[in-house]
Amino acid sequence: MKKPIVLGIETSCDETSAAVVSGGTHLLSNVVSSQVKLHQRFGGVVPEVASRKHVERITWIIQEALDQAKVSLKELDAIAVTKGPGLVGALLIGISAAKALSFATGIPLVPVHHIAGHVYANHLIKPLPFPLVALVVSGGHTELLFMEKHNRFERLGKTMDDAAGEAFDKVARLMGLPYPGGPEIDRLAKKGEPIYDLPRAWLEPGSLHFSFSGLKSAVIQFLQQMKSQKKEVDQHHLASSFQTAVVDVLIEKSINAVRKTGVQHLLLAGGVSANRQLRQQLTERCRKENITLQIPPPELCTDNAAMIAAAGTYQYLDGHFADLTLNADPNYEMNQRVE
Amino acid sequence: MKILAIDTSTLVMGVAILEEKRVLGELITNSHKKHSIRLMPAMAQLFEELELTLEDIDLLAVTKGPGSYTGIRIGVTTAKTLSWAHQIPLYGISTLAVLAENGFHFNGWIVPLLDARRERVYVGIYQREVEQLRAIYSPQIMTITKLLDILKKQEKPVLFLGDDCERYAEQIKMHLSNQAKFGTLAENIPKPSQLGYLAWGKLQQKEAPETEQFAPDYLQLTQAEVNWLKQHNHGGKHEN
Ligand SMILES: [Zn+2]
Numbered sequence: 001m002k003k004p005i006v007l008g009i010e011t012s013c014d015e016t017s018a019a020v021v022s023g024g025t026h027l028l029s030n031v032v033s034s035q036v037k038l039h040q041r042f043g044g045v046v047p048e049v050a051s052r053k054h055v056e057r058i059t060w061i062i063q064e065a066l067d068q069a070k071v072s073l074k075e076l077d078a079i080a081v082t083k084g085p086g087l088v089g090a091l092l093i094g095i096s097a098a099k100a101l102s103f104a105t106g107i108p109l110v111p112v113h114h115i116a117g118h119v120y121a122n123h124l125i126k127p128l129p130f131p132l133v134a135l136v137v138s139g140g141h142t143e144l145l146f147m148e149k150h151n152r153f154e155r156l157g158k159t160m161d162d163a164a165g166e167a168f169d170k171v172a173r174l175m176g177l178p179y180p181g182g183p184e185i186d187r188l189a190k191k192g193e194p195i196y197d198l199p200r201a202w203l204e205p206g207s208l209h210f211s212f213s214g215l216k217s218a219v220i221q222f223l224q225q226m227k228s229q230k231k232e233v234d235q236h237h238l239a240s241s242f243q244t245a246v247v248d249v250l251i252e253k254s255i256n257a258v259r260k261t262g263v264q265h266l267l268l269a270g271g272v273s274a275n276r277q278l279r280q281q282l283t284e285r286c287r288k289e290n291i292t293l294q295i296p297p298p299e300l301c302t303d304n305a306a307m308i309a310a311a312g313t314y315q316y317l318d319g320h321f322a323d324l325t326l327n328a329d330p331n332y333e334m335n336q337r338v339e
Numbered sequence: 340m341k342i343l344a345i346d347t348s349t350l351v352m353g354v355a356i357l358e359e360k361r362v363l364g365e366l367i368t369n370s371h372k373k374h375s376i377r378l379m380p381a382m383a384q385l386f387e388e389l390e391l392t393l394e395d396i397d398l399l400a401v402t403k404g405p406g407s408y409t410g411i412r413i414g415v416t417t418a419k420t421l422s423w424a425h426q427i428p429l430y431g432i433s434t435l436a437v438l439a440e441n442g443f444h445f446n447g448w449i450v451p452l453l454d455a456r457r458e459r460v461y462v463g464i465y466q467r468e469v470e471q472l473r474a475i476y477s478p479q480i481m482t483i484t485k486l487l488d489i490l491k492k493q494e495k496p497v498l499f500l501g502d503d504c505e506r507y508a509e510q511i512k513m514h515l516s517n518q519a520k521f522g523t524l525a526e527n528i529p530k531p532s533q534l535g536y537l538a539w540g541k542l543q544q545k546e547a548p549e550t551e552q553f554a555p556d557y558l559q560l561t562q563a564e565v566n567w568l569k570q571h572n573h574g575g576k577h578e579n
Pocket residue numbers: 114118138140270271302303
């Protein structure tokens with residue numbers, strides 16, 4: 001059978017992206033227009049500003065993705081687009097474009113869950129080794145997933161409050177660092193030691209859920225205390241202490257999830273997987289525990305359309321399509337798309 | 340020469356197909372129901388009933404704002420994508436210009452208006468000149484008080500158009516009394532057929548169609564940008 005060629009479209013947050021993937025594994029193009037600079041002055045993503053930028057760029061980005069892949073519209077087998085979760089106004093740009101394109105060409109439309117996309121970013125490097133556990137960490141999500149085969153996701157744990165990346169951004173702001181906070185904290189932490197005592201939220205014993213808002217409050221308290229005692233805060237040590245507190249929890253719960261499900265393979269995905277300490281320590285830990293670990297390269301960790309095209313390919317092969325009434329779902333639940 | 344016109348900029352959702360100066364079909368709703376869900380099926384239905392396909396379309400028209408930010412973007416993104424996929428020229432036209440066409444035969448100033456909240460309106464002022472409407476005040480945002488002052492000074496009959504006029508009806512009557520006229524129910528709704536007709540006019544005038552960069556005309560910065568400018572304008576120009 002001919003390998004399906006799938007166009008992916010992703011506009012769930014502040015990256016406008018389109019990509020072409022062949023056979024679910026072979027990346028032909030992945031064009032990402034990041035708005036990070038645009039949002040920097042506001043200290044975070046402004047949904048209305050993001051949506052406005054998406055409209056300007058979307059057609060050009062799709063054209064560019066096809067050009068770079070040397071694929072014409074007629075050669076596409078499916079159009080995969082992020083249905084959610086994400087910012088509703090931003091999602092609607094990708095969805096409106098995908099529906100119009102599907103109507104104009106008769107090419108089937110495939111709705112993709114954004115987090116499923118993050119997991120499939122790994123598939124573009126090396127086929128997903130089922131059964132597996134995936135840790136998806138980014139500014140918008142922190143989830144532990146179990147996958148037995150393609151298109152089947154079982155959620156083992158999620159964050160009860162802030163996403164890990166969100167905690168990074170919020171703490172960075174408290175420390176007076178620019179947005180986005182993750183890379184800044186990572187950079188400072190490199191030269192620091194985790195000497196400040198910050199809490200880790202393990203929740204009830206054995207729980208695979210996460211909570212990061214308590215950690216953020218602890219940082220606020222710590223800063224206030226130091227200020228009232230007129231003590232100097234070492235930015236490097238604070239960054240390291242905070243980052244270590246987050247990484248410890250992420251690693252411990254992931255290993256726990258692997259043990260509980262009895263699988264051999266762990267996947268890391270999402271923007272926070274670019275974090276140096278997380279990559280290093282998780283790699284070491286997995287080696288010790290005899291677990292194979294897969295981490296996509298940084299450009300596939302952040303939001304991109306290639307991962308949407310890859311995930312969309314398997315839904316296409318499963319016959320999971322959407323009609324022209326497809327709408328954005330900012331709170332799209334993962335289990336809604338299973339079956 | 341067939342024209343497809345798309346309007347999702349306000350509560351009204353409209354799709355029309357024209358054969359040059361003849362309206363072949365038009366679908367209009369005026370309800371809160373989601374444009375994102377209903378636009379494409381409505382368009383598909385219209386094509387089906389007219390036994391046409393996108394292949395038959397030679398020109399595209401879309402309202403580029405003002406209106407609901409999300410609504411405008413749905414229409415503009417859809418139109419841009421159709422235009423790109425089939426290499427069909429596209430014109431973006433102001434929602435207010437489309438609404439103004441409903442008052443074409445009025446002798447005086449035609450004032451299409453959309454509520455912009457906080458006592459402000461999106462408004463344009465139009466007047467008929469020979470065979471077309473000319474914008475005396477191009478689409479912009481202003482307070483209702485300022486608008487009424489401008490209109491009062493002119494002492495010309497004024498036709499207000501748009502469902503949102505009702506919100507300001509008392510204020511308008513108080514200020515302008517007999518000078519003010521109001522559109523009928525049907526005239527208060529922007530018609531996609533008028534939109535298609537205006538695009539056809541642009542083509543006749545050989546105006547350059549929109550490019551890939553085409554973006555809505557919101558007539559307002561985002562709130563985040565306004566706040567940022569306030570904070571960073573040390574001259575204090577925005578203080579009041
Ligand atoms: Zn993401």
